[in-house]
Amino acid sequence: MTALPPDLFDELCPSSLLPFRFGDKWAALVLRCLEDGPRRYSELRVSLRRVTPKVLTQSLRGLERDGFVQRTVRPGPPRSVEYELTPLGRSLLVPLYAACAWAAEHWDELLDARDPG
Amino acid sequence: MTALPPDLFDELCPSSLLPFRFGDKWAALVLRCLEDGPRRYSELRVSLRRVTPKVLTQSLRGLERDGFVQRTVRPGPPRSVEYELTPLGRSLLVPLYAACAWAAEHWDELLDARDPG
């Protein structure tokens, strides 16, 4: 990586998608919840205990709108809704794993930088 | 990647650092501005035209606090301030490049998902 691509600072540069997508506080966690296959809404709620239903729905809707996740309603009763990764969403797992690995590897340094002592 | 690490959903899971850091709208761009070596504040301003000085300073301060960037004042006059990546910041470039490459590769799909047509 020697020179910057000329469009790096353009408004439409793909890099601007990073906060656009990773800015979502829970998106990464949600995607990882789906890595092994479809999950029901209630299953996601159990896994992501710290996320309130409203915020979880928000996050899922965002991921759905951007084409990372597909939502499927299985009529009831009892009614159930499944979420699963699209091919696009699955492809995002690759850089996501890289970022998670980095975070795990440098976890201590990060904490030290934030709170020296 | 078969099973999720048990701590993935813990409050202190490293994955929670992703939005923690990538949530910063300009952080990725700033880091890439510094990939080839130290840059002065004014240089960064020129590169990042769309960022106002206040926001740029905010972003730099955040990156400095988290240990990604080092700030060096060279007394004047004329005074100058240089920013450069720390080893930690440089290590972050690796997953960052992966994310940028992914974004570039799937740019079209992303736009289609957002705005079908």
Added chain:
DNA sequence: CTGAATCCCCCACGATACTG
């Protein structure tokens, strides 16, 4: 079971202007 509705809060972002 799967959300939607409501209310609130905080703060990142941004525009503009000013300073040592």
Added chain:
DNA sequence: CAGTATCGTGGGGGATTCAG
């Protein structure tokens, strides 16, 4: 040159409650 000061805004995040 390298920022600060000030003001304004929007929206994501969260707690709680309600509904089909």
